[in-house]
Amino acid sequence: MTAITAGAVKALREKTGLPMMECKKALTESNGDEEKAILWLRENGKVKGIKRGDRATEFGRVSIFTEGGKGAMVEFKCESAPVTKLDEFIALADDLARVYASDSSITTAEELLAKPSTIKEGQTLGDLKDDMFNRIREVFNIGRMTRVEGSAGGYSHNSSTVSGVLVEYEGDNEDAVRDIAMHVAAMNPSVLSKDDLDPALVEKERAILKAAAMNEDSSKPENIIDKMVEGRLRSFYAQEALLEQPFVKEPKQTVGQYAKDNGVTVKAFTHWVIGDDAAPSEEAAEG
Template structure:
């Protein structure tokens, strides 16, 4: 096995970010050829990843791409094995690169399709290459979960303490701050639908029938039962519907009223809890 200089090993370690002895052994095995050594490390990393592929990935974060200055937005779920890795600089970069490429590239319907595309932070490699290189450095399995792209101006918010949640909202007008405020509200209050019209019709009918039965059981006159039911349905909508909910930062306003005051129309939203389908 060839001997290599300490300087060569140090330079190779800076390039790969891998442990010193791994770099030294690879260079020696490759006869000092850095490119060959790099490929040897990649192959060993791939073999190790294949052996660990079934490990549980219960932690992670959401990569996000959004803003008033952008014509599209995206959110991507990136999962890992342990909590400390979720704040690793390379892990955060990978998550955000995934989201940026999804929003600005040709699009993707599966994680595999997205991983085959170039990385925004280093177009010389694919996102899959970037993911594999990060595995070699950290030695944890990473899995790309859900992904969504919105071809419209977007805002959003990510909550990383306790329950990890990500919110991406499609908006017209307003500001990044207003969009973030509404996204934070969604993360906290978990509405079921954007508007009354988007609620599940069967669930609405079931709730109306429950309220009607209860009103009749209370002995209310038939003539006013329907009016009572509709009055109580407003409370139901205020609980379930985003635009009808009391805004968490100013309870005297609904979310719809807050958005209107900010010159913003909320067109839709995606709210994910990490690991939940």
């Protein structure tokens, strides 16, 4: 029997949009012949059409599930904006997040798709995805996935800009956590606290601010210049660090102070925007 290579499986997956395991099975049944594998898939009702190589999944939905001391966020992508509004697309995206949150053994999209759906008895998540592909004739892909084992809250914005925020926290004020998640979506901090900033980046900013302060008035003593610089660095921290930012709903206090006043400790956050795939697959900021 011909050995089935990972490259052959990947190539068939790119043409059909089907899970890796389905493609491997088809190639095994067809002794490695791609055309016969496609025919086998069609004959077995797995796929009715072949994916063109240029069909990009640039739209989608970010679904979040938080319940029972765990949480998950999953990016589910498609080819066109109208499909993101379909009830079945939304239901499957939400089911993906729900199942992923409940099963810590899942590490890949293929493993997630192999799990039973909670909305269609007797079918896997992959079955539902394949059924949508066969009826709607669009390609669907799972993008980024992240999971929290612990208290989590979130916010997803699935309108003009599609984004999602998952927050890991300690405390019992879910409304405050949602407010913080909404703040993250609006202000896009890069790290949790100023201590998480790259020291080299901070030193570079400090040097720039010191040079600017000295140009303003070189007669000032160096210790005064240094105090001025540290004060101005607070604005830099507020641009980058979540806990240092003025809270959008009450700019007179920082997010860190708002969290503290509401009995919440933010441990980490993840913020995704569909379309920023050039960024790392999981943009988590941890403290």
